[in-house]
Amino acid sequence: MATLSTARAVAPSIRNAFAAHRINAIDVGIWMVAIGAYFVVPTYLSLGTTVLIMILFTLSLDLAVGYGGIDTLGQGAFYGVGGYAAAFWALNVTSEPISGLVAGALVAALLGIVTGPIILRTRGLTLIMITLAITSMLEEFAVTAKSITGGDDGLTGYHIDPIFGMFHFDIYFRTAYFYALAVLAVAFVVARIVVNSPFGLTIRGIRENPVRMRLLGVPIRNRLIGLFTLSGAMAGVAGALTAQVTGLIGVDTLTFLVSGNALISLILGGFGRLYGAFLGAALFYIFSDRAAAINPFHWYLGLGVLLILAVRFMPNGLIGLGEQFQLFRERKQGRGLDRGAS
Amino acid sequence: MSEHNANQPALEITGLYKNFGALKVTQDINLTLQPGVRHALIGPNGAGKTTLVNQITGVLKPDAGTIRLFGTDITNATPEKRVALGVVRTFQIISLFLRLTVAENIGLAIAAAQSLDAKPWGSLRDDDRVVDAVRALLERLDLLGVAERKVRELGYGQRRLVEIALALALKPKVLLLDEPAAGVSSHDLGMLLEILNRLPSDIAVLVIEHDMSLVFRFAERITVLVGGALLVEGSVDEVRADQRVRDVYLGRRAYV
Ligand SMILES: Nc1ncnc2c1ncn2[C@@H]1O[C@H](COP(=O)(O)OP(=O)(O)OP(=O)(O)O)[C@@H](O)[C@H]1O
Ligand SMILES: [Mg+2]
Numbered sequence: 191m192a193t194l195s196t197a198r199a200v201a202p203s204i205r206n207a208f209a210a211h212r213i214n215a216i217d218v219g220i221w222m223v224a225i226g227a228y229f230v231v232p233t234y235l236s237l238g239t240t241v242l243i244m245i246l247f248t249l250s251l252d253l254a255v256g257y258g259g260i261d262t263l264g265q266g267a268f269y270g271v272g273g274y275a276a277a278f279w280a281l282n283v284t285s286e287p288i289s290g291l292v293a294g295a296l297v298a299a300l301l302g303i304v305t306g307p308i309i310l311r312t313r314g315l316t317l318i319m320i321t322l323a324i325t326s327m328l329e330e331f332a333v334t335a336k337s338i339t340g341g342d343d344g345l346t347g348y349h350i351d352p353i354f355g356m357f358h359f360d361i362y363f364r365t366a367y368f369y370a371l372a373v374l375a376v377a378f379v380v381a382r383i384v385v386n387s388p389f390g391l392t393i394r395g396i397r398e399n400p401v402r403m404r405l406l407g408v409p410i411r412n413r414l415i416g417l418f419t420l421s422g423a424m425a426g427v428a429g430a431l432t433a434q435v436t437g438l439i440g441v442d443t444l445t446f447l448v449s450g451n452a453l454i455s456l457i458l459g460g461f462g463r464l465y466g467a468f469l470g471a472a473l474f475y476i477f478s479d480r481a482a483a484i485n486p487f488h489w490y491l492g493l494g495v496l497l498i499l500a501v502r503f504m505p506n507g508l509i510g511l512g513e514q515f516q517l518f519r520e521r522k523q524g525r526g527l528d529r530g531a532s
Numbered sequence: 533m534s535e536h537n538a539n540q541p542a543l544e545i546t547g548l549y550k551n552f553g554a555l556k557v558t559q560d561i562n563l564t565l566q567p568g569v570r571h572a573l574i575g576p577n578g579a580g581k582t583t584l585v586n587q588i589t590g591v592l593k594p595d596a597g598t599i600r601l602f603g604t605d606i607t608n609a610t611p612e613k614r615v616a617l618g619v620v621r622t623f624q625i626i627s628l629f630l631r632l633t634v635a636e637n638i639g640l641a642i643a644a645a646q647s648l649d650a651k652p653w654g655s656l657r658d659d660d661r662v663v664d665a666v667r668a669l670l671e672r673l674d675l676l677g678v679a680e681r682k683v684r685e686l687g688y689g690q691r692r693l694v695e696i697a698l699a700l701a702l703k704p705k706v707l708l709l710d711e712p713a714a715g716v717s718s719h720d721l722g723m724l725l726e727i728l729n730r731l732p733s734d735i736a737v738l739v740i741e742h743d744m745s746l747v748f749r750f751a752e753r754i755t756v757l758v759g760g761a762l763l764v765e766g767s768v769d770e771v772r773a774d775q776r777v778r779d780v781y782l783g784r785r786a787y788v
Contacts, residue, residue: 207635
């Protein structure tokens with residue numbers, strides 16, 4: 191024990207002390223499962239596409255809540271707005287899909303920049319209430335502004351061109367699945383670059399101790415607005431994807447439920463770890479789908495039980511469970527916390 | 533930023549007053565710190581020591597008086613501006629980033645000081661200048677061995693050291709240490725003193741401390757504050773010998 195700790199003191203790794211997401215077994219596993227599903231369960235690609243999009247949406251929520259400590263319940267607003275923007279774009283501008291995603295991202299980002307300065311002035315319960323209120327206002331707007339949003343019917347009847355003019359969307363969701371997977375991969379790379387960056391570290395610092403961060407001379411409100419906008423844009427892309435692959439966007443995307451489901455996914459998967467969104471959203475949406483198929487009336491009961499078990503036995507989510515297991519093994523190997531030696 | 537005049541004191545406080553309603557917490561305080569000085573501020577609980585530090589750092593606005601840094605009036609400067617100019621403090625109640633590693637805590641301060649905090653790509657771990665600066669600071673504070681630990685896994689003594697390292701990362705010219713030994717076990721006090729004595733010699737250090745053995749072994753000059761007013765200022769020997777100090781503050785302590 192003593193020799194081990196001395197060895198560590200002689201060759202300390204400052205670099206490794208900075209948290210960073212590196213390619214590891216979990217990465218390989220997740221992406222292999224995602225690609226493998228296409229071949230193994232080709233009849234479930236519709237569900238698979240939904241899962242991928244919801245992973246993207248949950249990932250965007252993890253940036254805000256898990257990394258930035260912005261306890262929002264209004265993430266659905268970005269999702270809905272992004273979806274409406276993409277549908278509107280397809281109906282009125284062009285059916286080209288990639289530009290539709292960009293439109294969804296930009297409109298959602300705009301919503302983030304406009305509402306961020308108001309929302310991020312507050313914390314805790316006030317922040318939750320304001321984000322809920324903004325979502326409700328947008329929902330109300332979507333219902334009343336029929337000429338833009340189609341009112342209660344939503345926007346539909348638009349066509350989406352083949353991706354890059356080559357890959358046609360098909361009724362089996364084959365193209366849609368790989369489309370969503372590719373977009374998710376790009377978003378994941380972006381999220382990973384950002385959380386590893388000095389900005390990402392600053393964001394975690396603000397989450398931990400905003401007062402101290404301000405005394406280090408950091409304009410914390412601006413940093414949070416930046417994060418909120420990025421997270422919103424990502425949620426907007428998720429909404430745009432939904433609009434494009436389902437050919438329909440409705441008011442139901444602007445309800446609290448969308449945000450709530452993503453939050454539950456993060457509780458299941460784990461906050462502030464990026465992978466938590468992958469495991470949590472996959473577990474949540476596959477479970478919901480199966481449970482609803484088995485018992486369409488009482489499946490929420492099953493979900494409740496799942497949640498209670500999750501909170502009781504894995505407070506840091508599935509990812510946290512994995513980390514605890516790792517730590518346990520390291521302790522057994524004698525390189526745990528040798529506090530006394532220092 | 534401002535020109536450093538060798539003849540100017542690092543910090544010069546003149547005629548400072550502050551009231552909280554009827555409570556007079558700062559009464560006509562005059563205090564001068566020369567560059568590189570080791571100065572202690574002592575006084576009973578509630579004497580107004582932390583309040584004085586809060587005014588020097590800009591968290592509280594004095595009712596009257598001026599605060600100068602190397603001759604420049606900073607009485608009305610914002611806290612952020614003062615940090616940038618080199619007035620840096622540590623906290624009586626430790627204030628760190630608990631779920632970040634020790635190196636990340638220091639890296640954050642360095643990133644902020646170098647305006648890297650808005651850069652959304654790259655990583656501090658790949659920035660040699662930052663990594664070297666973090667290593668140098670941790671070395672100075674005997675924290676290299678715990679660089680990879682999260683702060684919440686550390687004991688109180690080491691957290692105090694991280695707090696000091698964070699302050700040093702901001703390149704202070706005037707360093708204000710508010711009770712650095714509070715909560716530190718007697719076993720760790722020797723280590724703390726040794727590290728305090730290793731602080732860069734060009735920094736003016738003002739330390740607030742209740743532990744007299746530490747004060748006497750660290751400071752060259754001592755200011756005694758009682759009820760918001762300055763009672764005595766002098767060298768360690770002068771203050772130890774002063775009858776008024778013995779009466780109001782040190783009288784009960786056997787070792788003086
Ligand atoms: N914001 C405030 N509003 C009103 N009164 C305050 C405020 N801050 C401090 N005080 C009072 O001012 C007096 C001086 O407080 P201060 O914290 O400066 O004392 P101190 O010398 O640092 O004491 P200690 O040794 O206990 O840290 C105390 O009576 C305290 O209750
Ligand atoms: Mg105090």
